[in-house]
Each structure stands twice: as structure tokens, then as C-alpha cells.
Amino acid sequence: MDGDSRASNWKHRHLLGLESLSAEDIVAVLDQAAEFKRLAEQGERKLTALAGQTVANLFFEPSTRTRTSFSLAAKRLSADTIEFSASGSSLSKGETYLDTARTIEALGPSMVVVRHSSPGAPHMLSRQLDVGVLNAGDGTHEHPTQALLDLFTIREHRGDLAGKTVALVGDIRHSRVARSNIWGLRKLGARVIVCGPATLVPRNITEMGVEISYSLDRVLGEVDCVNLLRVQFERQRGAFFPSIAEYAHLFGMNGDRQRRMKDDALILAPGPINRGVELTPEVADGSKSVILDQVTNGLVIRMACLYLLDRAAANAEANA
Amino acid sequence: MSELVIRGGRVVDPANGVDRVGDLLVRDGVVVGVDVATQSPNAQIVEAGGRIVCPGFVDVGSAFREPGFEEDETIATGTAAALAGGFTTVAVSPETSPVVDNGASAEFVLLQGERAGNCRVHPIGAVTKGIAGEELAELAQLADRGAVAFSDGKRPIANAEVFRRALEYADMCGRPVLHHPQVPELVAGGVMHEGVHSTLIGLRGMPAAAEDVMVGRDVALAELTGGRVHLTCVSTKNAVEQIRRAKAAGVRVTAGVAVHQLVLFDDSLQSFDVNCKVDPPLRTREHVEALVEGLADGTLDVLCSDHRPHASEKKDIELDLAPFGIVGLETAFALASQTLVTGGRVDWPTLVRLLSTNPAKLLGLPAGTLSPGAPADVTIVDPNAEWTIDASAFRSSSHNTPFDGWTVTGRVERVFVGGKSKDAATSNG
Incomplete structure (x- = not known):
């Protein structure tokens, strides 16, 4: 399958977990990542797929590896990034989780990457915000x-x-x-x-x-x-x-x-x-x-996820 | 002399074995009887053809949050919600700030209930000081100043020795001890029923065994002391079986079920809806079936609303951090009648017994009956009316319900407290 049909077959605006993906969806991500890896090995490390877009990394739980990986993946696709980290629960910060997320949303990202200690926290954002949501780990639920x-x-x-x-x-x-x-x-x-x-x-x-x-x-x-x-x-x-x-x-x-x-x-x-x-x-x-x-592979996987989610949003808009 | 005739309805009064179409006559706020001729030419007539006319519902253990948490609910808004749901009497939980663990606090609840002028309100006193589970509260003084029962609300009394003394002492005061049966260590940090769905979702589980073990302890201590225990909201199959056996053995144990427990299951949490986070947790269909059987065969005595209002800012947060509980008073009757009566599991007299007669008896109140001479607390329902639950129209200050937008059958039409009409129909849509 070539890249275009792969992207047009992918329908998900959010990536909340693998429970809700089909085998075909999963293979589509793996194939897309393989393509990005091949391009990188050929020297094409920087792509323009998300140029002009902003990806927000919302990390409500400490993370180095996943956050760095998502951040670099967004940059490799030429997106701007917003980095937000708060350790501990949102309640201890005084502001609620949802209010924090809405504040970040107001800065205009097209996708948010969320890590949170509470299962279902990204799902809550996918219902409440008008952006694509990527689950970067929600408590003991999914990653x-x-x-x-x-x-x-x-x-x-x-x-x-x-x-x-x-x-x-x-x-x-x-x-x-x-x-x-x-x-x-x-x-x-x-x-x-x-x-x-x-x-x-x-x-x-x-x-x-x-x-x-x-x-x-x-x-x-x-x-x-x-x-x-x-x-x-x-x-x-x-x-x-x-x-x-x-x-x-x-x-x-x-x-x-x-x-x-x-x-x-x-x-x-x-x-x-x-x-x-x-x-x-x-x-x-x-x-x-x-x-x-x-x-190393985490980087191309996250590039593939950001890319496919962005394509799904663009296709949905084109069909609307 | 003022008279009221509720005409042509199906009068269901299980306390007197009445279930027939007739005219209910009320005089000066007191029931006179069914099909007794009115003596007043100016009697108020209420047509009730096709309706069910029954004693007003009695709720055990609603949380009205006043004093201390008025952003969630006050006694005025809570009692308005009660009327909208057909409840003419509410015994309210002592989980306020300060806790109702002393006579003055109990009197405050009575006073606020009178000021609100909606339904009847009775305080439930705390079993232990500060509902901390350690020292007995002044139970006799609480009883003297209006407490109809004792409870530490949703906080289980973990110390068996304290619970034993509570049963003995409360019985001396002529009051039951209401208990939320759970072993605290087994549910610590828990969010939902422990089972397949908690494993899939990754939320910490609350095993059914936590309730089963505590029900066993409570039954044993009731047997030992001869005291009276009411298990407020049971939720497991094994709890129902233990209560059935205990009753057969003559132990003074009664039990209630929260209406929402019959309607939703643990898989509802797959949506991560905070309004499905309740305590005890929503269980599996197997447990719920046992609850329905227990209600039908008389093992379980009471249906309660388990009304737990929370202001939206407290509930619209992460699921594992959000408080337990949903508002229930305004949806309890419709959900119960639809599930149990329309569903063919119990008849109307049984439902009225569960919502009115039995809870009144548990609390020793002169309610739950249409006997001649009883206060005319009467609820009229249309068993066939369909309506759509609209949380934004609730009279409760809080709207934390998983049932918003549900279309249900069975609607409360009119409510009378002491013969006075308390118009209920305006709120629920």
C-alpha cells in the first residue's frame, strides 16, 4: 500500500488506545513508520508534512523519553511545539486538568499529546476539546x-x-x-x-x-x-x-x-x-x-501517528 | 374543615393490603379513608383516573450537604428535588460539616427542613464522633433531638468492637444503625467494581468480597447483640444471600439498594464517565440480577435514591480523583418503576412497599401508609407517562447524573404533604 492510500484509509482523529484500533489500522501505522525510517536512512530526516501546524505536549506526569520522542517527531514533520509539564495531579496546581488543557487549546494547536496519571484523562480531552488527542500514557490504562x-x-x-x-x-x-x-x-x-x-x-x-x-x-x-x-x-x-x-x-x-x-x-x-x-x-x-x-523506532512511530492523525483531520474537513 | 378527594385513581397502600380503584378522602391533612363520602360541599377534587395513588415515598440517607457544602446542595434544594421525585419524607445523611454528631446539629437540620417547607426532613445522626469510626457519638441525645437512625454515611465502621457497641447502644435508644458494608482496606483507592472491566481499563477495583466480608461481620454482630442493623446500599449477590439466610434465622437485619444500581453495570465505566462512579460501585449483571430477586422476594427491604450531589467543578475532573456519587431523587421513581414493574419483576404494591412502606417502618415514622388517621402524605404517579430526563431542569443544585437525556416511563404527577399540594410536576421536563 502506498502512503496516500494508507493515509486515506486511516479514519481516526484521536489515538487513545490500541483497544479501539483494527489490525489494519495498526499495520498502517507500522508501514507509515517504516516509510519514515527508510526516508531518514536515505538522508531525508526533515519532512514538511506538518509545516505551519502546532503540536502541544501536555505532560501531567514526569516523562523524559516519551516527551522528547514526541517533541522531536513533531519537529521532524516541521510542526511547532508547545511544551507543558506539570508534575503531580492538576488539582495540586489549583487549576483543573480540563482548564489547563483548554488554556493550551486556546494557543491553537491542531493536536495535543497527553500523558496523565489518570486512566481516561486523554479520552476526557477528546470529548471536550476540538483538537486531535494522542494518548502518551494514561495511568494504568494504555500507552x-x-x-x-x-x-x-x-x-x-x-x-x-x-x-x-x-x-x-x-x-x-x-x-x-x-x-x-x-x-x-x-x-x-x-x-x-x-x-x-x-x-x-x-x-x-x-x-x-x-x-x-x-x-x-x-x-x-x-x-x-x-x-x-x-x-x-x-x-x-x-x-x-x-x-x-x-x-x-x-x-x-x-x-x-x-x-x-x-x-x-x-x-x-x-x-x-x-x-x-x-x-x-x-x-x-x-x-x-x-x-x-x-x-530509535519510537521516533518514527510517533511521526507516523502524528502524520496519520493530521491526515484524518484534513480528510474529515475536506469531506465536511 | 378542609377536604380533599383524590378521585378515581388506583389506590395502592400495601400497609393495609389495599390495591383498588377508589376515591381517597383527606380531611384537615389526615387520611380519612378510601371511598368514604365527603362531608364538605367545597372539597377540593383531584382527578386521578389512570393514575396510581400511593403513600409518599420515603428516602433513607440522601446527602443534602448543608451545612458545609452548600455549593452542592442545600436542604431547601434537596427537599425540592425530593418532592419532584415523589418523596414526601427524607432522612438525611449526617455527612455535613460539621457532622451531625450532636443534638444541636440535628435540630439545625429539622429547622432548615421546616424553613424550606417542602417535604418532611429528619436527621440521621452520626454513629461515631466526627464519623471517624472511633468513639460513639451522643446517640441518646441525638435521638431525643430528632435523629431517626444512626449512620456514618459512606464511611464504613471498620472497628468491629465499636460497631458492636453501636448496635447495643442504638437499640437502647430505639434506633437502627445504618451501615455501608465494606472492608476499607479492600477498596482503598478503588474506583469501580473489580472485574474484567477494571482490568481492561486499568482502574483500581473494589472487589465484591469487600462487601461480602463486611455483611458477614455485621450480621454476626447483629445476632450477637440483638441490635438492629440496616445495610444501606447492598450491591453483591453474596450479600443478598447472606441477608436472606440471616432473616430466616431471625436476625434483625434489613437492607436497601440504590435505584441506579439496578440500571447500570460496571461496563459503563468503559466510557470513563465520572457519573458512573458510585459507591458501592456499579456491578455486573449477575450481581444486579441477585439484587432484583432480593427485592422481589422481600430479602431486600428498601429502594433508596442514594442522592449524592456534587457541584460540577468537583465532578468534572479526572475519573480516579472525582468523588463518588450521583443525584438520584428526581430519577429514582421512574428508573425503579420502569426496571422493576414495567420490566415485570415486581408488582405495584411491592414497589410502593420498597419506596415508602418499608423505609417508613425502618425509621419508625408515621409515613408510608394511607391508614385512616395517618398524615396525608400522598404521591400520584402516571405509570405510563414517558418523559425525557433533563438534568439542567433538576431542582437539585447539582446535575451529576448518568441519566441525562434518557427517555423513561413512569412519572410523578402530584405530591401532597400533610394534605397540602406540593406541585412537583414543573421540574422534570
């Missing part, structure tokens, strides 16, 4: 661009995702990366195993079409890919496991475990990584690790 870049990275190394087995390891309960990955992987036909301490794996997550394992050692040999989720100490209330040492003992990826994986298996981690908890330095810097590829 669609992270999942898309994970899918992209796996596809880049291992081809079609259908039939591949992917293990998501760690704090499934509090992970928006896990939820978005599960939706995306299942829609593209991959088998998904979620693996972590029983306190951090909701039993009914099987309703999303995944298998549960409490033993990383048992699933290591059969997976094509492990995605090591960060332990979200900041989202947990109380102790979900007895100690970090015990967590690493059961679920940490180390050299020994790495050697028991298939030769061509991949190790992903959405980061920021806690070396020594989720994985050892040997693994992070080892041959199976594609952690830095993920970061």
Missing part, C-alpha cells in the same frame, strides 16, 4: 505509541507477528504498556503470555486472550520475544512482593536465563530500565537486546 514501537521493533527483526510467542514479564496489573501490547499483539495474531508475581497479574486478564504463567523459567524456551516491564513502584499501594531480590530471583532477566532462550529471541524493555531488577547489565547490553532500537 499506544509504546506498544506500536514494540510491535514495530519485533516486526523489523522477526517479520510478521502472526504465530510469534511474546512474553510480557513483570508488573502486569499496573502496566499501561502491557495492556496496549496485549491488544496490539493479539490483533496481529501473536500468542501472548503474561508472566509475573501473582499479586501483579490480575487473574481475569485471560479475558484479553492471553495466557498466564507465574514462572519465567518455564516459558523462556518457547518465546520469540520477552518484553521486560518496569516494576512500577510508584503506582503500587503497599507491598506486592516481599523484596526486590526475590523479584529478581523469580522474574529478573540475567545471563543464565538469556542463554536458555531461543537463539533468535529478542529482549525488549520499554524503560526506563532498572538494571539489576528487571534485567542485568549483561542482558541489557547483550546480543538479544533491542532496547536501543526501540528508542
